[in-house]
Amino acid sequence: MSPKVAIAQINSTVGDLSGNRARIAQFAREAAAKGADIVLTPELSLTGYPPEDLLLQHSFHSATRLELDRLKNELADLDNVHVLVGHHCIRDGLCYNACSILANGSIIGTYFKQELPNYTVFDEKRYFTPGTEPLVFHVKGVSFGVTICEDIWFPEPAERTRAAGADVLLIMNSSPYHMGKMHQRPVIVRQNVIHHGLAALYVNLVGGQDELIFDGCSFAMNRDGKVCVQLKQCEEDMEIVSFENGNPVNGRMEEHPTVEKEVYRALVLGVRDYVNKNGFPGVIIGLSGGVDSALVLAIAVDALGPEKVRTIMMPSPYTSEISRIDASDMAARMKVSYDEIPITDCFSSFLQTLAPQFANLPEDSTEENLQARIRGTLLMALSNKFGSIVLTTGNKSEMAVGYCTLYGDMAGGFAVIKDIYKTLVYRLCRYRNTISDVIPERMLTRAPTAELKPNQFDQDTLPPYEVLDAIVKMFMEENKSVNEIVRNGYSHIVVERIVRLMRINEYKRRQAPIGIRITPRGFGRDWRCPITSKFRD
Known part of the structure; x- marks a missing residue:
């Protein structure tokens, strides 16, 4: 008999440890009732993502460990159901972004994220130490290897997992949304899938956290690199993925919506x-x-x-x-x-x-x-x-x-x-x-x-919005210089004026309320321009 894996696309809340535990348990029980052998939850599903400086508080560490133990005991009656839970872990005084596998009232293995993102909205190197070891476990004749989010954007974690005997990658993610991101993720996963001959199940967090949106859009991909299961965007969702000969079979495919x-x-x-x-x-x-x-x-x-x-x-x-x-x-x-x-x-x-x-x-x-x-x-x-x-x-x-x-x-x-x-x-x-x-x-x-x-x-004060938006996008999101923007057909005077206005109004944006990020670079945690600066482009 082949294993069944539940992709559990959960909306976790940062710091709501007991609430997140209850949510994971609810999804695990629903998945077990539908015959699932493995329940895959998102990255840091127990703590919420990103916990930021909560990770510097000792009380947060002990509370997380307590809730993980409670969850382990609460799910002990689910015979041979393996629940993958994301949490942070303190070991030998170091903090790791971790995944633990709960089964039959025990933790049968813990994986530490190997690649830590430290760009745009990410600053995981501020908090976490990278792991080095793969984690592979076996269910009904299929070997599953665990990776976490950024791991899949690099070849080494998948290589180590494959070398340890994995047939299928289980990828836990808290991948923030921006326009087009749902189309970008399968491209990256496909590169590892085809190169290593591994099928992959990709679960992503869903929900809003301050300025970040996590859009879900979890999926399963077979060894040929074809997406064969697609979950919903911006909603909690769960799908049971069946396997034949270690390969996920075709299942529900949710729509790819328009940009709007x-x-x-x-x-x-x-x-x-x-x-x-x-x-x-x-x-x-x-x-x-x-x-x-x-x-x-x-x-x-x-x-x-x-x-x-x-x-x-x-x-x-x-x-x-x-x-x-x-x-x-x-x-x-x-x-x-x-x-x-x-x-x-x-x-x-x-x-x-x-x-x-x-x-x-x-x-x-x-x-x-x-x-x-x-x-x-x-x-x-x-x-x-x-x-x-x-x-x-x-x-x-x-x-x-x-x-x-x-x-x-x-x-x-x-x-x-x-x-x-x-x-x-x-x-x-x-x-x-x-x-x-x-x-x-x-x-x-x-x-x-x-x-x-x-x-x-x-338009008495500003250029037409079609022009303004194009200039701002090139300067801000694509890091183009004034001369590069001008070479795209825009007036040098207009470009210089817009860039100057962007520079001198930085002090205003620092005092603005936070807002939802939907582009690859928004005015928030991934825009860090100095207010006091004499540099001129």
Whole structure:
């Protein structure tokens, strides 16, 4: 009889050791009831990923070990079911990223991750020591070798596992999402599979953790390098994989979504987990009548339900009636709470108070920023009073060049579309309207405007968003120089201006709330540019 392996795509929460233990146990029992001999859970499934500086706390070590022992005993009645659990392990004073195999009330083996990533969002070398030894175990005539995430991106761990006698690689992962990542992973796994003649089962974490999204998309791959089982994106999922002659057989194949669909799902998951895992009762969104706040509202409702979403429209003397109508219209379509709090009186009071200081000086962006800061203060007051978190609505294009107001529209707790270019904002809005028509068409066709002064439009200050987004992407994500970007057909003057704006607005981004990362490089843990710097490209 051939073995059956359950790929258990679990949503773990960092630090919720007892909750994660219960989740693993639940999946293990469901898998055992379906005949599974092996249950494969994600990397650090017991602790959550990434635990970061929790790993520096001695109490976290002892609590993790206690929960691992509890899980081992709790699953002791599952006869001959091998449950692979990710956790950290302290041995001889060193910390390892580990996987333990629980079976029949014992730990029959522990594997230490050999390749430690230390780039983009990863800093595992800060915490972990690399392992060196393979771990192979045998179930019903098939030899299974354990690897963890980054191990599969290098040839040596798979070589050692193959040399130790493995027929199948079991790969535990907490691989963060960015656009296209679900297509990249099978390519990397396929290289090892074909080179070493090993089948592979790849399980990935699912869920949101601060700015990171883990999208699941676990899969099984046969020795020929063909994906034969594909699990869901951005949802908990489990699939029992059967084997014939040591090779996984064809099973369920979930769809490969469009870019817009995969990004939208990731944003919904990120909002849901950030709000719920941190215990907020709901969210507050300042509506402007524009596409950015419209997209954030749609995501929030899809993530949390309309009953947990409150919207506030705060018209100023420059807010058009069209914006008020469209904001109210969308709130009604989404069935959320909607209030209007005019800021004209507050704005007048500020101007009056500051009049002696501003005497004989012309109006400029100061008066524009005052309106944004009044709105930010009102939203944060409501958040303070009712406990709901403010979702900010600024996009990546604006964040890149500082087209945002510190302590104004940047005020809030979670920046949902912080890593979404303006051009993608429009694409996501149109995608959402294919599900149901919730975003008024006029929002998608009007010229974007901050409405902070008469007849104001974004393109009065910025180049067209198609140009801006392309320049920011090349500079930020592709590390191209000014001259390299210019050689791609862009004006030298425009490129230099955009790069200068990115540089001088770094101080703003450092004070912005965290937000969901969906590109290979977002303004967050993988963007570490100095604020004080004299270097010029």
